[in-house]
Amino acid sequence: MSPDDTTAQIHVSVDGPYLVTGDVEILDADGHPIRTRGPVTHLCRCGGSRNAPLCDATHGLKGFDGTETCGASGAGGGRRSPRSGDAACVRALVDGPLQLTGDIDVIGSDGLVHDTTGRRTLCRCGRSRTKPFCDGTHLEVGFRDPVPAGEGREPPTMYEWAGGVDALERLTARFYGDLLSEPDPILEPVFRGMDPGHPRHVAAWLGETFGGPPAFSREHGGYEHMVSKHRGLALTEIQRQRWVERMCATADLVGLPRDPDFRANFVGYLEWGTRIAVFNSAPGARVIEHAPVPQWGWGQSPPYTPQPWETGTLD
Ligand code: HEM
Structure with missing residues (x-):
């Protein structure tokens, strides 16, 4: 078995994200395609990313234990599942696992291919007892995606x-x-x-x-x-x-x-x-006399836009 660059693969990294390579469409929980940067897409496996389904390196901070517990990795003897000929797709289900469709290999952290027959969902909450596969634990533990903008699920202030x-x-x-x-x-x-x-x-x-x-x-x-x-x-x-x-x-x-x-x-x-x-x-400062109390939240603010009349901005 020697997959070429286009072969869809998901590599389970040790205590870290899923590394997705090859020709795979990746969809977020709303079904929108995720624009990938570079040949490898890192998908969250610990359940903590604020940028889910993408990884944001939170696993390191959490001390995530991603040990594969689905039984022996390469449970199919390292064999790929039968090919269906369908295009590969990974879709994050809302507050749930990653759903796999089409021809896509899941490769354990030991380098062996998992048998994905009948196992087409990968854990995304980090708590499954059959990692890397989902066992429904996300429902028990109440896993939730980070709040999508405009979905009526407001984050706390x-x-x-x-x-x-x-x-x-x-x-x-x-x-x-x-x-x-x-x-x-x-x-x-x-x-x-x-x-x-x-x-x-x-x-x-x-x-x-x-x-x-x-x-x-x-x-x-x-x-x-x-x-x-x-x-x-x-x-x-x-x-x-x-x-x-x-x-x-x-x-x-x-x-x-x-x-x-x-x-x-x-x-x-x-x-x-x-x-x-x-x-x-400062003595003599040109203080703004009237303004509201500022509001500060979780977002980043864009950099200040200097105006043309301000020092150093006119050529
Ligand atoms: C985010 C930064 C700051 C905020 C939000 C802030 C807020 C305030 C507020 C609300 C008051 C009025 C309090 C009152 O009505 O009793 C005040 C007073 C004052 N602030 Fe600040 N301040 C800030 C930074 C600083 C800094 C950096 C200093 C000095 C190093 C400073 C020194 C003072 C002093 C001396 C008073 C008058 C205290 C008094 O006589 O009661 N503040 N500040």
Whole structure:
């Protein structure tokens, strides 16, 4: 058996994704073809990818054990299943396995071809007891695809994910409490004598920003109040960096979620917000007077588009 480049194959990698090669159509859960990049398509096998059915390397983070448990790999003695002549297709079923149709070889991590007779679905939740094949465990464990846009399955907000107002108040109480009680020559002088309600107010700001109730706008004066508090403080880059560093460390101390997506977006906001705080605090800064409390979610923001009249953008 010496398959050529067009032979449809799925290689089960050790504790990692399915590697799909050859002439195979790959469809997502909506039945839309997935555009593949390069000769190998990596499909998620651990159930954790945020980009399912494609792999996003989450298996490494999860410590996924992908041991093939369907009995001896190459259960067909390493023989291919009989050819049907049909075009090969892999389709991700909604909240379920990968469905195989047509002529396609499934090759175990030991290099032997699995007998796929009567076994045409591959595990996608990572929990099957007969890996790489599906045994229906996804139903037991309630496996769900990442939320497809516009399908009415809204992801939780960053506010909900963080643990709501209680978690954010824990964060800010500890942040400002530690900062004022420990020697911190960079930040302590900035916050010495602050309003005792400050930690709770900042928690309300963060909560509103991360998709929670509009408490800061309604009860604490909104954007305009926040800006008035930063005006004229002449904050330095060193102070800004220290603020972000301490906030990240405090997030660990008070048990905010540690998953990379939450933390990346959380830090993204801190970096963005503190840079604006430094800008607004500069003496004579041309501060934006009115604006809403910003909204920050899970998505990435596109890079800033410089306008032609801005420095360095005109030839
Ligand atoms: C994402 C970044 C930031 C956010 C969301 C934020 C938010 C706020 C808010 C909502 C207030 C008003 C609080 C109140 O009404 O009591 C405030 C005040 C203040 N902020 Fe910030 N801030 C940020 C960054 C910074 C940084 C980097 C510094 C200094 C290193 C700073 C220093 C202050 C100070 C000194 C006050 C006044 C405190 C008081 O006298 O009560 N802020 N900030």
